[in-house]
Amino acid sequence: MTDEAYNFAYLDEQTKAMIRRAILKGIAVPGYQVPFASREMPMPYGWGTGGVQVTAACLVPEDRLKVIDQGADDTTNAVSIRKFFARTAGVATTERTVEATMIQTRHRIPEVPMKAGQILVFQVPIPEPLRFLEPREAETRKMHELEEYGLMHVKLYEDIARHGQIATSYAYPVKVEGRYVMDPSPIPKFDNPKLSCSPAIQLFGAGREQRIYALPPWTKVESLDFDDHPFKATKAAHDCDLCAAGDSYLDEVIIDDQGGRMFVCSDTDFCAGRRAKGHKGRLWAPEPEAAE
Amino acid sequence: MTVMERVVATDQPLLKVEGLTKRYGARIGCADVSFDLFPGEVLGIVGESGSGKSTLLSCLAGQQRPDLGRVAYEGRDVLAMGETERRRLSRTDWAYVHQNPRDGLRMGVSAGGNVGERLMAVGARHYGQIRGKAADWLGRVEIAVDRIDDRPSAFSGGMQQRLQIARNLVTQPRLVFMDEPTGGLDVSVQARLLDLLRGLVRDLGLSVIIVTHDLAVVRLLAHRLMVMKSGYVVEQGLTDQVLDDPQHAYTQLLVSSVLQV
Ligand SMILES: Nc1ncnc2c1ncn2[C@@H]1O[C@H](COP(=O)(O)OP(=O)(O)OP(=O)(O)O)[C@@H](O)[C@H]1O
Ligand SMILES: [Mg+2]
Ligand SMILES: [Zn+2]
Numbered sequence: 001m002t003d004e005a006y007n008f009a010y011l012d013e014q015t016k017a018m019i020r021r022a023i024l025k026g027i028a029v030p031g032y033q034v035p036f037a038s039r040e041m042p043m044p045y046g047w048g049t050g051g052v053q054v055t056a057a058c059l060v061p062e063d064r065l066k067v068i069d070q071g072a073d074d075t076t077n078a079v080s081i082r083k084f085f086a087r088t089a090g091v092a093t094t095e096r097t098v099e100a101t102m103i104q105t106r107h108r109i110p111e112v113p114m115k116a117g118q119i120l121v122f123q124v125p126i127p128e129p130l131r132f133l134e135p136r137e138a139e140t141r142k143m144h145e146l147e148e149y150g151l152m153h154v155k156l157y158e159d160i161a162r163h164g165q166i167a168t169s170y171a172y173p174v175k176v177e178g179r180y181v182m183d184p185s186p187i188p189k190f191d192n193p194k195l196s197c198s199p200a201i202q203l204f205g206a207g208r209e210q211r212i213y214a215l216p217p218w219t220k221v222e223s224l225d226f227d228d229h230p231f232k233a234t235k236a237a238h239d240c241d242l243c244a245a246g247d248s249y250l251d252e253v254i255i256d257d258q259g260g261r262m263f264v265c266s267d268t269d270f271c272a273g274r275r276a277k278g279h280k281g282r283l284w285a286p287e288p289e290a291a292e
Numbered sequence: 293m294t295v296m297e298r299v300v301a302t303d304q305p306l307l308k309v310e311g312l313t314k315r316y317g318a319r320i321g322c323a324d325v326s327f328d329l330f331p332g333e334v335l336g337i338v339g340e341s342g343s344g345k346s347t348l349l350s351c352l353a354g355q356q357r358p359d360l361g362r363v364a365y366e367g368r369d370v371l372a373m374g375e376t377e378r379r380r381l382s383r384t385d386w387a388y389v390h391q392n393p394r395d396g397l398r399m400g401v402s403a404g405g406n407v408g409e410r411l412m413a414v415g416a417r418h419y420g421q422i423r424g425k426a427a428d429w430l431g432r433v434e435i436a437v438d439r440i441d442d443r444p445s446a447f448s449g450g451m452q453q454r455l456q457i458a459r460n461l462v463t464q465p466r467l468v469f470m471d472e473p474t475g476g477l478d479v480s481v482q483a484r485l486l487d488l489l490r491g492l493v494r495d496l497g498l499s500v501i502i503v504t505h506d507l508a509v510v511r512l513l514a515h516r517l518m519v520m521k522s523g524y525v526v527e528q529g530l531t532d533q534v535l536d537d538p539q540h541a542y543t544q545l546l547v548s549s550v551l552q553v
Contacts (some may be wrong), residue, residue, distance in 0.1 A: 133401065150412040226417055
């Protein structure tokens, strides 16, 4: 039930209208960082207040909301945000990617391909991809305006010079429709190809930095690279130890103090769905709780 | 063709400056400066502290907007250009060497990355080729190639200045602005840097506008000399003529004060 003490989805209508205008502008200019007047939310910045505000501005009563944190629906962060909207907007929630109409995410894109009609909202800590080498805000704005993006390749050059390869594995910079260079938020670069030509709307919200940017459906998104060091969407060279998936992004989990490790899908819904269909990984035991 | 032959052979100036004036409120930065710079020519600008040398240079390089006057680069009106075009010019045809290498280098980026930046800015996308060129340029400015992955913060002042020069010259600019490139360095380091600069200017046929208050720099590098005082150009001509037979009282004082040192 909606808590009557709040407006629908917590924010007042005027604030939501302001955020929607920023979102529409972002959709009209894919990859461009639109400033917006970020509001205080009843949670710390590290919890993705930018994403929460974008979600609040887009939610309608008919929505079914999924919230994931590093791919998982059950972390404190994901659970709190889901509860927050269940209480302030009264919307249905789900852990199933296929059932969700709106997904707020931190650090992942679900394994199940997005569908038309879905909205994926990313929580963004640092929206400016040029920040690493150029701290002056006025200068980075100018660089975007004039498409002076050589500096992004300096960053990749430094990576190769130091590590022999492009070591950037999260927040890997992309170019949107051949125009704006964009930080895709700290998703693993494994997820970068999913950004491109997605049927879903992808929205990015940075609360502390007060920026919103967007990828409308079917937007072409390319990961930056060098001709002789092409982009590769890498993952751990294992299968999931629970569901045997060979093509999903894996987390490494320490399972005992003898250095025992296992690799499991970071997308908990994807992994559970496969197990429900009878896929069994190397370490899958029907009652994993019993092992604890 | 030697530089002098080329200077003689071209009648079209690379840079044409007319009546350039920049004020800071009521104070004069530089006033009514006019000159032509021909391809392959090195113009020295001297004058005491506060005489407007840096102001003039930054107006010429498009870093500040003058209040009055005209600047034409290869016949194109620089002040009427859009910012995109002007910034493109300063990444390709032009280069700017700062007095303090910290202002012209990225201190958090390796030497190779510093030299490679301009290449990447104009579209180079082959790591191996960028690195090859960076290594080549480090060699040309006498920095050991095995320092290519070190950051400039690990370099001496003279090395930093040489790195800044390599970073600027890697894209083969035609016009280089230098503001006191040897300032703040030991005398012996200065001499070596000057030698290097002289070689590069000659080999690459660069056109240079170099600001300095060091007449030794001028004698070694500049074909022509401009003397500034209180924002105005008080004397200009061939370097040897100006230094050997100064006309303006201020220039005479400048020359004699150097000789006394
Ligand atoms: N940003 C500024 N704001 C106000 N006045 C300025 C500014 N920059 C320079 N000036 C003034 O303009 C005049 C010329 O200064 P400029 O820095 O061009 O001299 P300079 O010849 O380069 O001196 P130096 O040899 O000390 O570097 C001086 O009177 C200076 O105080
Ligand atoms: Mg100066
Ligand atoms: Zn799995």
